Amino acid sequence: MTERLLDLAGIGIGPFNLSLAAHLDGIDGVAARFFDRQRGFDWHPGMMLPGVELQTSFLKDLVTPTNPTSPWSFMAYLVAHKRFYRFLNAEFEATPREEFADYLAWVAQGVPGLRFGVEVREVDFADGAFTVRFAGGERERARNIALGVGLAAHMPDWAKPHLGARCFHSSESAHRLPELEARRIAVVGGGQSGAEIVLHLLTDERFAGCEIVWLSRRANFQPLDDTPFTNELFTPDYVERFHGLAEGRKAAIVAHQKLAGDGISPSTLRALYRRLYSLGRQSRGEGPIAPMPHREVLEAEARNGEFRLVARNGFDGGIDVATVDAVVLATGYGFAVPDCLAPLRHRLAFDEHGYFRIDQDFAVHWDGPRDNRVFALNAGRLSHGIAEPQLSLMAWRSAIIANALLGRAHFDVEMPPPLVRWATGGEPLPSIETLNV
Ligand SMILES: Cc1cc2nc3c(=O)[nH]c(=O)nc-3n(C[C@H](O)[C@H](O)[C@H](O)COP(=O)(O)OP(=O)(O)OC[C@H]3O[C@@H](n4cnc5c(N)ncnc54)[C@H](O)[C@@H]3O)c2cc1C
Known part of the structure; x- marks a missing residue:
């Protein structure tokens, strides 16, 4: 029997890989599977204290910003649970985190290709494919990997x-x-x-x-800081411009923006x-x-x-x-290379801070074939900026990764020019001159 070869194996099913799975659902001809060690989907259960609230708009859910007709939106969840009108009437200042977690769990039960209760122990690469080995001894082979293991305490x-x-x-x-x-x-x-x-x-x-x-x-x-110009930092066009900055400029900018996220x-x-x-x-x-x-x-x-x-x-x-x-x-979370990547570590590129070097399309630089990629989600605070660990742009990132995987612009990720002139130059205004220095 020949072993199946997936187009994508997702490691970890938090909101970020879940969003990617929801984007891939319904696209013909993509074989993707996602794996998580938890027994079922559970969003940060250790911090689910009574009354806790989401810090982000519920419209920035798993799919809406880039795939608004998807059946996996927060709106679809409310309708399916017959709570649409009541949710609106409740006029929440912020969405209860418990309800958003319930929404995520509902999606995780419906989207195909997710497997819980399996820990990924090792990822290696040979003969044009990654081999993903699980704690139980099973394995899967995949052309690409989506690393969605979250941050470490x-x-x-x-x-x-x-x-x-x-x-x-x-x-x-x-x-x-x-x-x-x-x-x-x-x-x-x-x-x-x-x-x-x-x-x-x-x-x-x-x-x-x-x-x-x-x-x-x-x-x-x-x-x-949840005010309009600060929220511009959580837009695709800002992230694209940030990604294009020289590496040496990024850490200071991110540090300056701390209270935005x-x-x-x-x-x-x-x-x-x-x-x-x-x-x-x-x-x-x-x-x-x-x-x-x-x-x-x-x-x-x-x-x-x-x-x-x-x-x-x-x-x-x-x-x-x-x-x-x-x-x-309550000392936060940080980026850590997961142990399961140990066999690949020497082939992946890191910056001076120990973060992956990540392309605009979230693929980690490595010395392997260009058609085999490790997409890293929630690992690019220094490559893509402060939006990276937040929910705000998860749908957009999923659409970018899905397009890269498919090799075509399946999702429309084109954005209008930024409202704020972050970068030097841009559309000419009579009063602005850009000097060549
Ligand atoms: C308490 C809390 C509240 C937050 N609230 C907000 C908010 O309101 N708004 C906002 O924008 N951001 C918020 N964030 C930040 C961010 O949105 C979340 O941390 C989000 O969960 C990140 O998603 P993720 O998919 O990267 O990782 P995670 O949610 O951490 O999921 C990672 C998954 O990977 C699995 N995994 C790890 N290693 C393996 C392995 N080897 N094999 C198999 N599975 C593995 C884990 O079991 C886990 O399920 C919050 C963060 C925290 C901690």
């Missing part, structure tokens, strides 16, 4: 020796917090996850009376502030909370069942020491 060095039931990453919160026995809890990290966890600790009855220390390296608890939703900030206000007013003995921005944790010591966190205050240069029973690390 970032653990600060000072925390690594202490990881366990009372010192854990935010991605485990929904599983760990219900079991946590602690009177004093430190939350480290001033992004959206840190804020959501602090709000949860301040509202869940289980934690009434606890002392909460909220430490953030950021100079304040800062909002996500990595700030706290204003609704979460308001809810937190109002909770602090009402706790203060009622003084029901709920116990104090110390919001401590501009603190960099330098070291942590575990002694007699307690953690001692030593933090430098960037505001006045002082040192604070917090002694707590538990530490939640």
Whole structure:
């Protein structure tokens, strides 16, 4: 029996590869399969705390921006669940994350070619095809790979020796917090996850009376910038121009744009502030909370069942020491080359920061045949910019990858010229002259 040869094997089924699978669904003649180690689709279950909200418009779903007639849109989900009118009438300021996760799971049940409960252990290349090996010993061969394994939880060095039931990453919160026995809890990290966890600790009855220390390296608890010109950074034409920049310019630009993608939703900030206000007013003995921005944790010591966190205050240069029973690390996520790529690693190109070098069409540079590609999703923060880890452009990226795979413009990804003149030159205006330097 001859082994089947797929056009594409997708590793990981988070929203990004799911979006790609939804784009490929219905296109004749494409053999694509996607694999995930989870038993079923589950979107960041460890951070699914009560009341959490999406930071992106529901219109930026898996398909709508590039494939609006697809059956896998958020609208189609609402209609299928007979919630269209009620959803509109609810006038959500932001879509509940639980509902968006339910939408994603619904798509994952309907789109063909997805397999859950299989871990990809190894990817190798020989004789014009990639071989994908699974934990159970099975394998698949494919002409192309779509790497959609997400980002890895970032653990600060000072925390690594202490990881366990009372010192854990935010991605485990929904599983760990219900079991946590602690009177004093430190939350480290001033992004959206840190804020959501602090709000949860301040509202869940289980934690009434606890002392909460909220430490953030950021100079304040800062909002996500969700204003029109900042949102231009999350458009295809900006990403295309960013991709064309010299490599040496990119890291500084990305760092400058941090709050466009990595700030706290204003609704979460308001809810937190109002909770602090009402706790203060009622003084029901709920116990104090110390919001401590501009603190960099330098070291942590575990002694007699307690953690001692030593933090430098960037505001006045002082040192604070917090002694707590538990530490939640809302310290974010970062790019990591997955172990399964070890056999291919030496053939892939990396930049000076250790990120893949990625083409405009999301194919990683490598020394193999041009017709065999490793498409990398959520790996191009430095190649494609800050939109890359966000939901905002996932449909557009899927359409680009699908077109590259098909070798034709199946999806219309042409965009009008940018509204903002990011790049030098462009359409002439009488008052603007571009110098050749
Ligand atoms: C709590 C949270 C909330 C977020 N909310 C928003 C938001 O509101 N708006 C926004 O724009 N962005 C948001 N993001 C950022 C981003 O949209 C999400 O992280 C998104 O899930 C990224 O999708 P992904 O497909 O790259 O990775 P993931 O969702 O992490 O999925 C990766 C999948 O790959 C699988 N996998 C990994 N390795 C293997 C392997 N070897 N074999 C098989 N399977 C494997 C994993 O099991 C997982 O299912 C949020 C992020 C977090 C953490």
